Amino acid sequence: MYFVGIDWADLHHDVAVLDEKGQELKYFTVPHKREGMEQLKQKLLSIDPDPESFACMVETKNGLLVQFLLEAGFPVYPLNPKVVDYRRKPSGAKSDPIDARLLANIGRSDLAQLKRLKPDAELIAELKMLTRDQDGLIQESTRLTNKLIACLKEYYPVALGFFSKPTLPVALEFYKCYPTLELVRKATVPEIAAFLKKHRHPRPNQTAISIWQKAHEPQLCARTPTVRAKCRLMLALVGQLEVVRKQIDAYDEEINRLFQLHSDSRIFASLPGAAGRLAPRLLAEWSDDRERYEDAAVVQALAGTSPVLFQSGKYRFARQRKSCVKPFRRAMHLFAFQSISQVPWAREYYDTKRSQGKTHHEALRALANIWVRVIFAMWKNRTCYDEATFIAARARHLNWAA
Known part of the structure; x- marks a missing residue:
């Protein structure tokens, strides 16, 4: 059995190979390219033609490097980076060669306690990536929502009370049509009601009256430069928020489709x-x-x-x-x-x-x-x-x- 420590990076990977006695057989660096991966494969197989004779230690279980190793038949053992940190010498010295050798040594001493990576089925792998990516989009939507609320508070705070939620589709359309207090004050109740009917608001007439009344109450007014600058930012945030929400909905459709295809969905x-x-x-x-x-x-x-x-x-x-x-x-x-x-x-x-x-x-x-x-x-x-x-x-x- 041979133990391969791979310190991965964006541009190149440092590789150290140890035998069962701890003797270093090879140390080399390969670029993060197709030819680099082929070099890695050939140098390992020059030691032993059987890929199962190697145990590859790497601080990740995702990425193109891991995918290449699995497709080439090499056993992969992903390690938590904290495990490597705990094994460092008291001096705290750290470099790519040191980490590669440290990974190989961990494999040599603790292989029985490590779990070999077994990839998910394709449907599960895609579903996992989609759900996690959608979570990222939802977090981005929350971030944009908070920025939109903060922006409106700076120059147009009354707009936050026009609708039950400032991120409703009808609310976002309203902000684009009436981006300032001055514009909404110029609108009549019938005009506002017609806008709400066009965007399928459930209570257009009552809401139009409520918006008109709130807009004509005495308000704290921002300075003209603030209104112009923050109005531009608000429109930019609304545009971004609409795109992200649309993509979240598209993710929902694809996630549900894949979920229904799996036998465990029930x-x-x-x-x-x-x-x-x-x-x-x-x-x-x-x-x-x-x-x-x-x-x-x-x-x-x-x-x-x-x-x-x-x-x-x-x-x-x-x-x-x-x-x-x-x-x-x-x-x-x-x-x-x-x-x-x-x-x-x-x-x-x-x-x-x-x-x-x-x-x-x-x-x-x-x-x-x-x-x-x-x-x-x-x-x-x-x-x-x-x-x-x-x-x-x-x-x-x-x-x-x-």
């Missing part, structure tokens, strides 16, 4: 409160490889729902797990929150934790920890959620514990 769609965006995210993060997780405890650790113990002398307490798959943790956290309004036992469990002094988020993590065990059993047995089955299993557990 399992996650049966979860109470998971309809819409949560069910595809749970499927994508959970995957469909039944051999991936030994038990529910592994999933609880990956999803960050199970706490970790911190103990020093007589000081002992449990705290939130920091090292986990963040999108998985977020999906489970949101699902637990949705379930307390849908499932009686979930509400009861949440209330019990709150009565014990737990914070809102601590109670949700505890509830999510329970849900992981429930979903794991459903996923393992390929069955849909049945509350009666869960209640009966909980009763048996309580009787056994008693």
Whole structure:
């Protein structure tokens, strides 16, 4: 067995190869290009023609480098960068060659404890990337919304009260048509009502009167240069926000299409409160490889729902797990929150934790920890959620514990 440490970068990769005795057989650098990847493959196979004889250690499980290694048949073992940081010498010396050799040494000493990378099925991989990318777009939409609100507060604060939400499609169109207080004051009630009817507002006449009345109340007015500058910024933000929201809707369609194609979609769609965006995210993060997780405890650790113990002398307490798959943790956290309004036992469990002094988020993590065990059993047995089955299993557990 040979141990390959690869310190990856955008432009080149440093590679160190050790044998089982720790002797360095090769050290070289390859560019991040197709020919560079071929050089990496040829230099490794010149040591041993069997790709399975190598264990490749790299600080990522994504990217073109990892994809090339997997397609070439090399076993890949992704490592958390923090693991490498902990193994550094006391001097704190760091360089690409040092990191490559350190990765190879970690593989040589700890290979039995490392997990070989097994890629997701294509459908799951695409669904996972789409859901995570959509989360990024949703965060961008939130950022633009906050900037839009801040911008309106600087020169046109009354506009924030015209609609229930400033980001409604009709509200954004209204801001484009009436970007300043002066313009909306010039409009008549029938003109505003006609605009609202055109954009299918449910109560155009009443809302038009309300907007007209609010606009003609005494207002704090910004200076003319401020109005001109912030009006331009507001229109730019509205344009960006409309594009991002349109793309989010397009993502929803594609995510739902892929989700429906998977045989496990019925399992996650049966979860109470998971309809819409949560069910595809749970499927994508959970995957469909039944051999991936030994038990529910592994999933609880990956999803960050199970706490970790911190103990020093007589000081002992449990705290939130920091090292986990963040999108998985977020999906489970949101699902637990949705379930307390849908499932009686979930509400009861949440209330019990709150009565014990737990914070809102601590109670949700505890509830999510329970849900992981429930979903794991459903996923393992390929069955849909049945509350009666869960209640009966909980009763048996309580009787056994008693």
